[in-house]
Amino acid sequence: MPRQQEDILITIVVASVFFVLLGSFLLLIVFVFLRRQRKNREEKEEMKNRFERTLLKTQLEIQEQAFSYISQEIHDNIGQILSLVRLNLNTFDTVVSEEKLNQTDELLGKAIKDLRDLSHNLQKNRIYDIGIVESIRQLLISIEKTGQYQTSFLASDNFHILDPSTDIILYRMIQEIINNIIKHASASTIDVEIKNEQDTTIIRISDNGVGFDTRLLQQERSGIGLQNIINRAKTIDASVDVKSEPGNGTTITLNINPKSSLI
């Protein structure tokens, strides 16, 4: 057989093998694609489950915080007033002076007012009903009531509401950041700003406290509070940016994508 014809036959064989390999490659692509798609879906489901777990945990924490607040209010405020009323009543003789009567009446009035405020406050504390902006405002008001902090709150006009589940997690994050300020920062002012920039919602919480070296945070991976905040941020597709210097206060910025496809 001439050399040229031999080459043609070899080419035919090689080309046929090539086509078979091409078919096999196509099958392989189908398999890989399917596997990847399945993995993606599993990851998405896992993220969704994580989000739901975080949401549930957050709701429980908020509820716990509310119960603790009620218990504190009843014990420290209403309980004290009622004890005073009882003391007053014990000092009553057959003839009661008008001054004592008025004082007791005033105390009872205060107790009733505080109870009403407490009930009103609890009703207003539902983030689902009042939204995140109003919830933050309420939180700052209750902090300012202690007399130790000056607060400011700035919400931009064009702020668009996130979905309620994200709101709850976000609120809990803000609550945790403010708790950290109260516990560790020795600050006198707390400023909160909430605004939209294009598609992103930005929440900035800053204080004038002692600050800290952010490098320490990265090295030691300490600060469970902040780690919690970062973990929660992941579930709502948000990022946490911490800016701080010793003696210069701390600014924590949360960047949230409202059109998150997580849920």
Add this chain to the structure above:
Amino acid sequence: MYFIPFLFLTVVIEITGSGWLFTDWFSIYRYAIYNIFTTIEFIFYSLVFYSQFRKAYFKKIVVLFIPVFTLLVIANLTFLQGLNKTFHTYTFLLGSFFIVVFCCCFFYESVLPERIDEQLSKQPFFWISSGLLIYYLGSVIINALFDYLTTNDMKIEGVRIYGIINNSLNVILYTSFIISFFLCPDNKKISSLPSL
């Protein structure tokens, strides 16, 4: 349901082609038998794809393909390559092309989100499609050059190579058919039933 009779027909044709049966008769009508059989084969596979497709537009392609292909084969066998003169390479290549396209359509349907839960390797038709894809892709060259391989002065080597490639591809094709029969849920049901 129709696969077994079809495979039985294939076995008869292949045994006849191998020269075990009707040797004289087959040598006269060899091309005519293969030309008709391969046309039936393409139509049969197309109907199988039709039954498996879920997308309406893929079904439409099959519905259009069957009559057009049949007409083209008739025209080819009547006016161009002849019924018993040679193998109908032109229309065979066209048929091969469409079977490969149908296989790709099936794989496309298989990777769609709504079918993501179905384990592809456990579906009988996946193996049938894979076998068909490999067979028709691999046999494109030898079938396109069928006349060249069998009529040239390198006829002996050409026919040998044609035989080797075709037989190897047949092994792949029928192995995948066997796997698909094993995976067929109806077979499992039947085998678990007491004999009637």
